[in-house]
Amino acid sequence: MAEWLGTLEDLAMNRMFWHTKKVFITGHTGFKGSWISLWLQLLGAQASGFALQPPTSPSLFDLGEVSRGMHSQIGDIRDLPALQSAMKREQPDIVIHMAAQPLVRYAYQNPVETFDTNVMGTVHVLEAARHCDSVRVVLCVTSDKCYENREWVWGYRENDPMGGHDPYSGSKGCSELVVAAYRRSFFSSERQDRHTAAIASVRAGNVIGGGDWAKDRLVPDALKAFMESRPVCVRNPHAVRPWQFVLDPLAGYLRLVEKLWDSGGAFAEGWNFGPGDEDARPVQWVVEKLAEFWSERASWQVAEGQHAHEAHYLKLDCSKAREHLQWKPRLSLTEALAWTVAWYRGFQDGKKMAILTKKQITDYEMLDRT
Numbered sequence: 001m002a003e004w005l006g007t008l009e010d011l012a013m014n015r016m017f018w019h020t021k022k023v024f025i026t027g028h029t030g031f032k033g034s035w036i037s038l039w040l041q042l043l044g045a046q047a048s049g050f051a052l053q054p055p056t057s058p059s060l061f062d063l064g065e066v067s068r069g070m071h072s073q074i075g076d077i078r079d080l081p082a083l084q085s086a087m088k089r090e091q092p093d094i095v096i097h098m099a100a101q102p103l104v105r106y107a108y109q110n111p112v113e114t115f116d117t118n119v120m121g122t123v124h125v126l127e128a129a130r131h132c133d134s135v136r137v138v139l140c141v142t143s144d145k146c147y148e149n150r151e152w153v154w155g156y157r158e159n160d161p162m163g164g165h166d167p168y169s170g171s172k173g174c175s176e177l178v179v180a181a182y183r184r185s186f187f188s189s190e191r192q193d194r195h196t197a198a199i200a201s202v203r204a205g206n207v208i209g210g211g212d213w214a215k216d217r218l219v220p221d222a223l224k225a226f227m228e229s230r231p232v233c234v235r236n237p238h239a240v241r242p243w244q245f246v247l248d249p250l251a252g253y254l255r256l257v258e259k260l261w262d263s264g265g266a267f268a269e270g271w272n273f274g275p276g277d278e279d280a281r282p283v284q285w286v287v288e289k290l291a292e293f294w295s296e297r298a299s300w301q302v303a304e305g306q307h308a309h310e311a312h313y314l315k316l317d318c319s320k321a322r323e324h325l326q327w328k329p330r331l332s333l334t335e336a337l338a339w340t341v342a343w344y345r346g347f348q349d350g351k352k353m354a355i356l357t358k359k360q361i362t363d364y365e366m367l368d369r370t
């Protein structure tokens with residue numbers, strides 16, 4: 001009984017916090033951006049977004065009718081004047097920066113675009129925030145791949161060195177360095193003559209959930225194949241990856257923003273949001289579970305040919321988020337896969353995806369927080 005009351009109290013606090021806030025989201029037309037935009041809309045926040053057109057078709061942005069509940073602006077974060085005037089127009093309290101070129105294989109083919117978007121794009125977002133007096137909190141989404149991967153078995157902590165073997169990982173490591181430099185140089189709480197905003201970066205791994213159609217990601221590749229009644233081609237069946245449900249890291253991001261708002265500088269640093277050890281599983285295990293949840297006829301096969309280097313399993317140590325934000329994943333990997341398959345099943349059955357997506361968010365909120 002006490003636990004149940006605690007959960008409702010937490011949710012009520014969240015709503016009280018968010019319903020007065022103006023939140024500017026970059027990358028709101030993407031997979032994670034659409035989920036967080038819908039969640040913020042449900043929490044009553046005044047959300048606005050700045051991004052390129054949705055990167056895929058179909059997209060969660062269109063199916064979830066994300067633009068109905070926010071002011072959506074289509075623009076490029078590489079265009080500083082456009083970004084600056086969009087942010088100034090909105091006068092946000094909070095900026096959540098998610099826009100990026102997020103694909104490892106695409107980055108090998110397009111390194112210049114990837115560095116430009118992920119590094120200079122982050123510079124531009126922070127520069128725009130620096131010149132927008134209303135902004136009190138900035139949250140920059142990078143990746144678990146920002147760390148120098150030593151190929152060891154231990155989890156990476158927030159104070160481990162940045163690095164990155166490939167262009168995508170390197171761009172996220174650079175993006176972290178940009179955030180740290182801007183925080184120290186322009187947003188320090190010790191300098192009263194400067195704009196004081198609390199800036200944090202967040203590092204999560206492979207997220208899964210409905211509404212992802214990105215190329216070369218296992219879960220969307222598998223579900224696209226199953227919907228077309230063909231086997232999915234898997235590149236590295238034995239590669240172990242950390243998997244987590246999309247709303248798990250997003251819940252951590254929202255919690256962190258609340259803390260940044262209330263306590264400012266004390267939380268303004270890097271944060272890991274990864275799954276538990278038990279949810280680091282081989283690709284083969286994941287694809288077999290997806291096939292089992294989808295139908296008896298779903299199948300997979302190993303893709304032929306040479307594949308670009310992808311870093312080995314990189315584990316995050318999330319003790320800091322657990323201790324200071326009381327955050328931990330709420331869905332096991334098996335549950336996350338079941339929710340994901342349910343989403344794509346709804347899509348295939350022609351369900352109203354805006355309703356189904358919001359239902360998953362409210363169901364998630366009702367899961368025990370402790």
Ligand SMILES: NC(=O)c1ccc[n+]([C@@H]2O[C@H](COP(=O)([O-])OP(=O)(O)OC[C@H]3O[C@@H](n4cnc5c(N)ncnc54)[C@H](O)[C@@H]3O)[C@@H](O)[C@H]2O)c1
Nearest residue numbers: 027029030031032051052076077099100102143205206207
């Ligand atoms: N999906 C994952 O598993 C995962 C894992 C770790 C980190 N991330 C990070 O999370 C963030 C969101 O990823 P996602 O999976 O939702 O990606 P996504 O491709 O679905 O969305 C990317 C968003 O960025 C926008 N964008 C890209 N280039 C832009 C530009 N030049 N100007 C303006 N907008 C631009 C796109 O329009 C889209 O809205 C990214 O920073 C990504 O690196 C994702």
